Amino acid sequence: MIKANNPKLRSWIATKADSDFPIQNLPFGVFKSKNKSPRAGSRIGDFVIDLHELQELGFLSDLDLPEEVFLHTSLNYFISQGKDTTGAVRERLSEILQSGNNELQDKEEAKSKVLIPESEVEMLLPVHIGDYTDFYSSEQHAFNVGSMFRDPDNALMPNWKHIPVGYHGRASSIVVSGTEIHRPKGQTLPPDSKQPVFGPSKRLDFELEMAFITGKSTKLGETVSTDQADEYIFGFVLFNDWSARDIQKWEYVPLGPFLAKNFASAVSPWIVTLEALEPFRVSGPKQEPEVLPYLKSKGDRNFDINLEVSIEPEGAVETLVSRSNFKHMYWNVNQQLAHQTVNGCNLNVGDMYASGTISGPTPDAYGSMLELAWMGTKPLKMSDGTERKFIHDGDTVYIRGYAEKEGIRVGFGEVKNKILPSK
Amino acid sequence: MIKANNPKLRSWIATKADSDFPIQNLPFGVFKSKNKSPRAGSRIGDFVIDLHELQELGFLSDLDLPEEVFLHTSLNYFISQGKDTTGAVRERLSEILQSGNNELQDKEEAKSKVLIPESEVEMLLPVHIGDYTDFYSSEQHAFNVGSMFRDPDNALMPNWKHIPVGYHGRASSIVVSGTEIHRPKGQTLPPDSKQPVFGPSKRLDFELEMAFITGKSTKLGETVSTDQADEYIFGFVLFNDWSARDIQKWEYVPLGPFLAKNFASAVSPWIVTLEALEPFRVSGPKQEPEVLPYLKSKGDRNFDINLEVSIEPEGAVETLVSRSNFKHMYWNVNQQLAHQTVNGCNLNVGDMYASGTISGPTPDAYGSMLELAWMGTKPLKMSDGTERKFIHDGDTVYIRGYAEKEGIRVGFGEVKNKILPSK
Numbered sequence: 001m002i003k004a005n006n007p008k009l010r011s012w013i014a015t016k017a018d019s020d021f022p023i024q025n026l027p028f029g030v031f032k033s034k035n036k037s038p039r040a041g042s043r044i045g046d047f048v049i050d051l052h053e054l055q056e057l058g059f060l061s062d063l064d065l066p067e068e069v070f071l072h073t074s075l076n077y078f079i080s081q082g083k084d085t086t087g088a089v090r091e092r093l094s095e096i097l098q099s100g101n102n103e104l105q106d107k108e109e110a111k112s113k114v115l116i117p118e119s120e121v122e123m124l125l126p127v128h129i130g131d132y133t134d135f136y137s138s139e140q141h142a143f144n145v146g147s148m149f150r151d152p153d154n155a156l157m158p159n160w161k162h163i164p165v166g167y168h169g170r171a172s173s174i175v176v177s178g179t180e181i182h183r184p185k186g187q188t189l190p191p192d193s194k195q196p197v198f199g200p201s202k203r204l205d206f207e208l209e210m211a212f213i214t215g216k217s218t219k220l221g222e223t224v225s226t227d228q229a230d231e232y233i234f235g236f237v238l239f240n241d242w243s244a245r246d247i248q249k250w251e252y253v254p255l256g257p258f259l260a261k262n263f264a265s266a267v268s269p270w271i272v273t274l275e276a277l278e279p280f281r282v283s284g285p286k287q288e289p290e291v292l293p294y295l296k297s298k299g300d301r302n303f304d305i306n307l308e309v310s311i312e313p314e315g316a317v318e319t320l321v322s323r324s325n326f327k328h329m330y331w332n333v334n335q336q337l338a339h340q341t342v343n344g345c346n347l348n349v350g351d352m353y354a355s356g357t358i359s360g361p362t363p364d365a366y367g368s369m370l371e372l373a374w375m376g377t378k379p380l381k382m383s384d385g386t387e388r389k390f391i392h393d394g395d396t397v398y399i400r401g402y403a404e405k406e407g408i409r410v411g412f413g414e415v416k417n418k419i420l421p422s423k
Numbered sequence: 424m425i426k427a428n429n430p431k432l433r434s435w436i437a438t439k440a441d442s443d444f445p446i447q448n449l450p451f452g453v454f455k456s457k458n459k460s461p462r463a464g465s466r467i468g469d470f471v472i473d474l475h476e477l478q479e480l481g482f483l484s485d486l487d488l489p490e491e492v493f494l495h496t497s498l499n500y501f502i503s504q505g506k507d508t509t510g511a512v513r514e515r516l517s518e519i520l521q522s523g524n525n526e527l528q529d530k531e532e533a534k535s536k537v538l539i540p541e542s543e544v545e546m547l548l549p550v551h552i553g554d555y556t557d558f559y560s561s562e563q564h565a566f567n568v569g570s571m572f573r574d575p576d577n578a579l580m581p582n583w584k585h586i587p588v589g590y591h592g593r594a595s596s597i598v599v600s601g602t603e604i605h606r607p608k609g610q611t612l613p614p615d616s617k618q619p620v621f622g623p624s625k626r627l628d629f630e631l632e633m634a635f636i637t638g639k640s641t642k643l644g645e646t647v648s649t650d651q652a653d654e655y656i657f658g659f660v661l662f663n664d665w666s667a668r669d670i671q672k673w674e675y676v677p678l679g680p681f682l683a684k685n686f687a688s689a690v691s692p693w694i695v696t697l698e699a700l701e702p703f704r705v706s707g708p709k710q711e712p713e714v715l716p717y718l719k720s721k722g723d724r725n726f727d728i729n730l731e732v733s734i735e736p737e738g739a740v741e742t743l744v745s746r747s748n749f750k751h752m753y754w755n756v757n758q759q760l761a762h763q764t765v766n767g768c769n770l771n772v773g774d775m776y777a778s779g780t781i782s783g784p785t786p787d788a789y790g791s792m793l794e795l796a797w798m799g800t801k802p803l804k805m806s807d808g809t810e811r812k813f814i815h816d817g818d819t820v821y822i823r824g825y826a827e828k829e830g831i832r833v834g835f836g837e838v839k840n841k842i843l844p845s846k
Contacts, residue, residue, distance in 0.1 A: 131595050136678060159673055162619045163610055167678040168591040168685070172554050172769050173643055182644045184766035187586055187715065196585045198715045220596055220687065221605045221846055247766070250582055255559060255590040256679020262591070263766040264643065292610065292621045343607035343670070343686040344846070346595050423644055423767070 002087075002275050004094035007408045011097045012105045013115070015045035020402050020411020023097055026090050027235070027270035027412075028075055031121040038124055040070035040078055041116075042093055043270055048121050049093065053113040059096060059104065063088050074128040075271065076350045079215045079234050086215070086234070087275055123269035125176045126237070127213055130348040132174060133340060134209075134241060134261075134356060135166040137331035139285070141359035144371045161289060164331035164339045166356075169241075170262035174352065176269050177415040183393060183422045184263035186247035200422035201244035204391045208309050208367035208399055209239040210326050211354040212333050213271060214347045221344040226297035229334035230274060232347065238268040238307075238399045238415045239354045245370055245390070265354075268399075268415040276410050280304045280403035282327050291335075294342050301332035305412075307358060307401045309367070314394030316384035324360040324367055326401070393421045425510075425698050427517035430831045434520045435528045436538070438468035443825050443834020446520055449513050450658070450693035450835075451498055454544040461547055463493035463501050464539075465516055466693055471544050472516065476536040482519060482527065486511050497551040498694065499773045502638045502657050509638070509657070510698055546692035548599040549660070550636055553771040555597060556763060557632075557664060557684075557779060558589040560754035562708070564782035567794045584712060587754035587762045589779075592664075593685035597775065599692050600838040606816060606845045607686035609670035623845035624667035627814045631732050631790030631822055632662040633749050634777040635756050636694060637770050644767040649720035652757035653697060655770065661691040661730075661822045661838045662777045668793055668813070688777075691822075691838040699833050703727045703826035705750050714758075717765055724755035728835075730781060730824045732790070737817030739807035747783040747790055749824070816844045 004026060011023040021027070021043045031048055032038045042049040052070040054060055063085065069078050079086060096104050104110055136142060139156070142165075146155030159165065175181075183204055187196045215234030218224060224232055241261065248260030281300035305326035310318040331339075336353055357367040366372045369390050373379050379387035391397060396418040402411030427449060434446040444450070444466045454471055455461045465472040475493040477483055486508065492501050502509060519527050527533055559565060562579070565588075569578030582588065598604075606627055610619045638657030641647060647655055664684065671683030704723035728749035735741035759776055780790040789795045792813050796802050802810035814820060819841040825834030 131593055133681075157676055158617070159610075159612075159619070159676070163674055165674070165678055166681055168593055168681065170554055170591055170768060171594075172771050172774070173767075175643065179643075182767055186766050187582075189582075194581070195712075196582070196715065198717060220598065220602075244766070251586055251588070252677070252679075253580055253582070254675070254679070255588055256675075256677070258556075258588075258590055259762070259766045259768065262768045289618075292619065294621060339682070343609050343667070343682045344596075344605055345593060345682070345685045348595050351595070 002278060004091050005276065005279055007406045009094065010099045011044060012099050013044050013047060013097060018409065019045050020409065020413050021045055022408060023094060024408050025272060025276050025410045026093050027272045027276065029126045029270045030073065030075060030124040032124060033116060033121045038073040040072065040075055043118065044097055046118050047115040048118050050114050050116060057110050057113070060089065060092060063092060073124065074350065075126050076128050080349045083215065083231065090273060090275060123176060125174070126269055126271050127350040129171040129174055129352045130350050132169045132171040132352045133166050134169045134354045135164055135331065135336050136356040137164055137329050137336065138356055138358050139330040140328065140361055141357040141367060141371065144359060144366065148375050162291065164336045166336065166340065167256045169265065173262050174265045174267060177266060179266060180418045180420050181242065181264045182420045184244050184247065184259070185422050186244060186259050187250055188246040189250045196250060201247055203245035204419065205243045205245050205369045206309065206391065206397045207241035207243055207357040208307055208322060208324055209241050209354045209357060210236055210305070210401070211239040211267065211352050212236050214351045215349055217349055218341060218347045220346040222341065222346065223344065224337050224341045226295065226334040226338045229337040232337060233274050233333060235271040235273040236277065237271055238401050238412045240266045240397065240399050240415050240417065241354060242266065266415050266417050268412045270413055272410065272412055277303055277403060279405055280410065284332050285330055294338055295335050297332060297334045301334050302327045302329055303403065305401050305403045307399065310398040311382060311388060312396040312398065313382050313384050313386060313392065316382060318398060319383045321372055321380055322364065322366060324358050324365045326358060328358055328360050329355060391419055393419055395419050425701060427514050428699065428702055430829045432517065433522045434467060435522050436467050436470060436520060441832065442468050443832065443836050444468055445831060446517060447831050448695060448699050448833045449516050450695045450699065452549045452693045453496065453498060453547040455547060456539060456544045461496040463495065463498055466541065467520055469541050470538040471541050473537050473539060480533050480536070483512065483515060486515060496547065497773065498549050499551050503772045506638060506654065513696060513698065546599060548597070549692055549694050550773040552594040552597055552775045553773050555592045555594040555775045556589050557592045557777045558587055558754065558759050559779040560587055560752050560759065561779055561781050562753040563751065563784055564780040564790060564794065567782060567789065571798050585714065587759045589759065589763065590679045592688065596685050597688045597690060600689060602689060603841045603843050604665065604687045605843045607667050607670065607682070608845050609667060609682050610673055611669040612673045619673060624669055626668035627842065628666045628668050628792045629732065629814065629820045630664035630666055630780040631730055631745060631747055632664050632777045632780060633659055633728070633824070634662040634690065634775050635659050637774045638772055640772055641764065641770045643769040645764065645769065646767065647760050647764045649718065649757040649761045652760040655760060656697050656756060658694040658696040659700065660694055661824050661835045663689045663820065663822050663838050663840065664777060665689065689838050689840050691835045693836055695833060695835055700726055700826060702828055703833065707755050708753055717761055718758050720755060720757045724757050725750045725752055726826065728824050728826045730822065733821040734805060734811060735819040735821065736805050736807050736809060736815065739805060741821060742806045744795055744803055745787065745789060747781050747788045749781060751781055751783050752778060814842055816842055818842050
């Protein structure tokens, strides 16, 4: 077992029972505050840990870190030091924060420099994203979409159970939680018309996804096997793949989604490391028909991570609209990465790979409004009595996620975005 | 007229009549040599101009450039100074290199520092590419592909004349001319089979394209109109969108090309500026039906640029297989950029936007083997007597391009790649 994951560990910093950030998590992110330039941090309970201050104060001096490794606007440089280093930083944090360890606990001035109430910081996008891929790896989602747009008896495309289908998305428009997003404008084809019209999307939707971030690069021509993939996966975030369904429907044949997606996608600010998620591994679904040899994977490659989506209309309280789980993925992340690289496509540190919409097996576990309200035929009731077929201006959408086992909850916080009217 | 474009200008550096790099061109690129770390350069005739040395020697002191602006591994920082600055550098270069100007010509030591025979340098990828979009803007190409895979009577999709169709590609695997590329492996579905197989692509193809590079960023939510697009377009390169047709056919429905493309794309190393291409503007085809207002563009927005593709089998001389022209584009670059941003998608300096395969109206002007050899039914004869339906291992493919008017030729050099066997 990774020492920092020990469920018996307690910290001298009190954390609430339902906190996503107990001592067993210790994720990485980038923050700034009134007094501090952007830099890497970790998180415990309601405190952000200033890793640069910790290094300056000598607490990390045994780790042989480069100078100012945390003093960057993204985690890429830190992550590129390799898992031995990033893992050692997490282990050392765990040690410093454990009950009974006094080396920081007793130093009031050092503590005030290192521990910052999370309410006083602004979280930034954690990595500079080189390339972004969106997969399509939930069978229930692919089945739902196929059923709606084609035929329930032939809902899945012939390639779907052979290929972890994916496509490239726009990296520049991936934003951090909290960013407000204007409703996109675009071309749509009104029903029964042959002439497209231009205007604000009428079918704005979220997609409940998770994404992993690569922590190791490859050269063009190299491949990463399913066995090797863990070495390349640094950690995970929650991901909202905002989608304009009406724009998508008109544009996506034959080359895939473009403006329907690239106006914005959003991520949670804390990268939960693969190490922290180890205790929550579970087996995936049986893959039938058998996959090609390069896609075969051994061991537990899925993760039991509870996922929730809520909608908060302007001035009202939120309504929970979906409960899903990352364990429902048909294709696991090791298979996704093996597929991405099997043709020699090269990886960079900071690339992002989203799962595709994660829909569970029951209608209350679907991961998009398109599915939850079934193309507008089953509107969802909000707390204020209004109904939703898709997302309205003024709505804030929250995605939250956490893993839980043996009384230990390792969570992601949230990704939230408020939708503003079109500009 | 832009002064540096004056067709009457001559340089004290002799350039051959068929050189792509007369004094009217002065493109930008990144090079390194035995003695020089990567840095920005320009080009005249057979010489690369070391812009950093020029700055150090004081030749650019009136231009108020940041220190070491040229001493980077990409042009992004230089380009981000803005068109006033990059244009002024080009004008100043033109001045220094003009016949009759002695300020550099007479200084032997300075000349030996600034002018380097192009045979002594290695050209690098000119920009760090943030995001890469591939459009699909040649009507003949879309018609050819639609005819082959669907029906000549309904070859174009209903959206094609309303939308400059595009999709996101992989930025990490865009390489500079000269890079050798291994034949990609991947999944394909053999004819009359329901079980895919894995192995080297049997239908490796080039795509003759050009690409523009953005020189100015926007914030999320901002748009760029067709009128404004010129301010955002820094310049152009030749682009080979390497494609594995058999992989593409099996994977691309419903979300578009992925592994069929992202094993490699290649660009020519010199960015020819929009300013240098001004004299070669021509009108585009009439767009019928009328496009939506946000896509309307005024003035001459196409460019008369001759394009050629040659194949050189191992140990044989090259065979010219296609002559096309950039002027054949149905959708112009201003429309492409207006479309890309109409939903608020943000731009970064160094983003790359490829045209899609540029096929002219006659069969000898098609821009891919798929079209030239019409799905393998009309093999092309090579100089050594062998035939090509697609690209063989050992083949080197060259794309070359130049504009010519009033005796002045402004060219791009070439993008060439040799195909190696699968690893």
